[in-house]
Amino acid sequence: MEDRVRPFSDEQARALINLRARYEALIEAERGLAALPYNLVRKKVGQREYLYEVIDRKNNGKSLGPLTPEREQQFGEYRSEKHKWQDRRSKAKALVEETYRIARPLRLPLLAEAPGPILREIDKRRLFDGTVLIVGTNCLPAYMLEAGGTIRNVPDETADIDLAWSASERQEDERLWQALKAVDPTFTLNTEREFQARNRDAYEVELLVAPSRAATLGPRDKPRPIPLPEQEWLLLGTPVDQVVPCRDGSAARLVAPDPRWFALHKLWLGRQAKRNPLKRRKDLAQGDAVLDAVAEAMPQYPLDDAFVGSLPPELAPLFKKWRGDR
Known part of the structure; x- marks a missing residue:
């Protein structure tokens, strides 16, 4: 009687081990981005600039107040944190996609x-x-x-x-x-x-x-x-x-x-x-x-x-x- 399970080759197993690590990096980046506001933007109203929090793709949002030095720092820290997670997501996504490209020929x-x-x-x-x-x-x-x-x-x-x-x-x-x-x-x-x-x-x-x-x-x-x-x-x-x-x-x-x-x-x-x-x-x-x-x-x-x-x-x-x- 033929065995029900055909064991993975070393190459198949290695690809799957790598996939998990790469996927976890991707999800960590997705969670990092999800924890941030959807977007923060400067907005000029009359002669004053304000910091706005955008909450969705339709640009709905709310004012966080006039652009003070503290809010300028908040804006800068947000941009830096968002860029960090976007960069990590982009790199992890590329690595996951790379694993997928070899998954098909490996018959995973x-x-x-x-x-x-x-x-x-x-x-x-x-x-x-x-x-x-x-x-x-x-x-x-x-x-x-x-x-x-x-x-x-x-x-x-x-x-x-x-x-x-x-x-x-x-x-x-x-x-x-x-x-x-x-x-x-x-x-x-x-x-x-x-x-x-x-x-x-x-x-x-x-x-x-x-x-x-x-x-x-x-x-x-x-x-x-x-x-x-x-x-x-x-x-x-x-x-x-x-x-x-x-x-x-x-x-x-x-x-x-x-x-x-x-x-x-x-x-x-x-x-x-x-x-x-x-x-x-x-x-x-x-x-x-x-x-x-x-x-x-x-x-x-x-x-x-x-x-x-x-x-x-x-x-x-x-x-x-x-x-x-x-």
């Missing part, structure tokens, strides 16, 4: 183009640090990196993105909705399926939530997910945290559920009669593939007696069947 796992900007914005706003997980098919490149190789014969492309709300403390702001609108202001809530947002290109973002985390979503944040008991499984174990090359020429950070629980959740989904038959087939293939990869190449995620003993009644028979079929 690639994330689809559309989710890249969304995931980078989510990361820039630190939502991957305990607030949001990526779930569904887009997790697969992260699991490949975690396994140290390509997972063979697994469906890994999708035309949407699924996110899971995972915050343990209540959030008051529209944190996710602001991130989506920052990427594409055409995102609107699907009023018939309020757990889903869609942009003008019909690209969909769905938000899922476990009942134990539903109350932590801000009251005005969007989308508005329906609590699903099976989402509790995806909160268990240790999440995977990887940076993968993206088909838009950049990279994206993926924080995904523990691959053992992801795989068993997929095997469970694939047996739900109410689910789309085409999706059920994909679910089963992904569940088998990821569990195989865990068994072969992820010793950091043991399939031992302790793990088996933690399985709920819905999942224990699925794991037993998978193990028996190997």
Whole structure:
């Protein structure tokens, strides 16, 4: 029987290690710029000069007062800090793009183009640090990196993105909705399926939530997910945290559920009669593939007696069947 995981070559592994360092430098620069005012400008009104803070692309803003020596210093420090972060961003972005150019000929796992900007914005706003997980098919490149190789014969492309709300403390702001609108202001809530947002290109973002985390979503944040008991499984174990090359020429950070629980959740989904038959087939293939990869190449995620003993009644028979079929 052919191994499920084809290990990365030394050259592939080196490219992925470099990519993470370069991506982290890029996101640090993005965060540095985001912490600054959108822009500061001098503005002459009559015979006096004022310092203005511009807050958006439409040049809306407010006066910070007459241009005193103190405000002149503030303006200079702002320009210097902004230039520093812009320079760092430009250099890091070029290095990330350089890695992407070698990712294709090296046949590295690639994330689809559309989710890249969304995931980078989510990361820039630190939502991957305990607030949001990526779930569904887009997790697969992260699991490949975690396994140290390509997972063979697994469906890994999708035309949407699924996110899971995972915050343990209540959030008051529209944190996710602001991130989506920052990427594409055409995102609107699907009023018939309020757990889903869609942009003008019909690209969909769905938000899922476990009942134990539903109350932590801000009251005005969007989308508005329906609590699903099976989402509790995806909160268990240790999440995977990887940076993968993206088909838009950049990279994206993926924080995904523990691959053992992801795989068993997929095997469970694939047996739900109410689910789309085409999706059920994909679910089963992904569940088998990821569990195989865990068994072969992820010793950091043991399939031992302790793990088996933690399985709920819905999942224990699925794991037993998978193990028996190997």
